[in-house]
Amino acid sequence: MARGIKVGDEVAIMATVRRRVTEDRVSVTIPSYNFPHSIVDPTTKVKKGQPIELIGDVTRIDEDKVTVNLGVLVTVDANTVRLVQSYVPPKRRKALIDNPD
Numbered sequence: 001m002a003r004g005i006k007v008g009d010e011v012a013i014m015a016t017v018r019r020r021v022t023e024d025r026v027s028v029t030i031p032s033y034n035f036p037h038s039i040v041d042p043t044t045k046v047k048k049g050q051p052i053e054l055i056g057d058v059t060r061i062d063e064d065k066v067t068v069n070l071g072v073l074v075t076v077d078a079n080t081v082r083l084v085q086s087y088v089p090p091k092r093r094k095a096l097i098d099n100p101d
Contacts, residue, residue, distance in 0.1 A: 005058060005078070008087030011068055013054045013080060017046045028052060032077040039070075055084060 005011060015028040015037075024042035039054065046052060056074075058081075060067035067075045 005061065005066060005081065005083055006087065007058050007061060008089075009058045009083060010055060010085040010087070011058055011066070011081040012084050013056075013068065013070075013074070013076060013082075015052050015054050017048055017050045017052055019048055020046075026052075028054070030054070030074060030076060031080045033074055037070075037072075037074065057087075 013030055015030045018027040018029050021027050021038055024040055025038050026041045026046060027036065027038045030037055039052075041052075054070050056068040056070040058066055059069050059073060060075075061078075064078050065075050066078050066081050067073050068081065
């Protein structure tokens with residue numbers, strides 16, 4: 001299992017910039033993800049080879065794979081993700097059973 005990472009956690013993946021596709025879109029390489037991926041990045045002037053951090057929520061965990069929602073679902077090895085913020089379920093504000101008062 002992935003080092004204390006659970007479904008709903010916010011994780012970061014370090015990607016490497018491949019090239020600028022358009023004025024507002026950048027092609028990146030994600031470790032252990034063997035498909036092309038591009039992100040919208042209109043404000044920064046990233047250069048080829050520069051690392052960039054992609055942040056998303058965990059949607060599924062297998063034995064050694066983690067699926068992260070980065071706008072699209074990306075499945076990567078568990079050792080390529082870093083925990084940013086752990087998921088805390090919302091607190092219940094009133095009881096499940098109504099009081100007969």
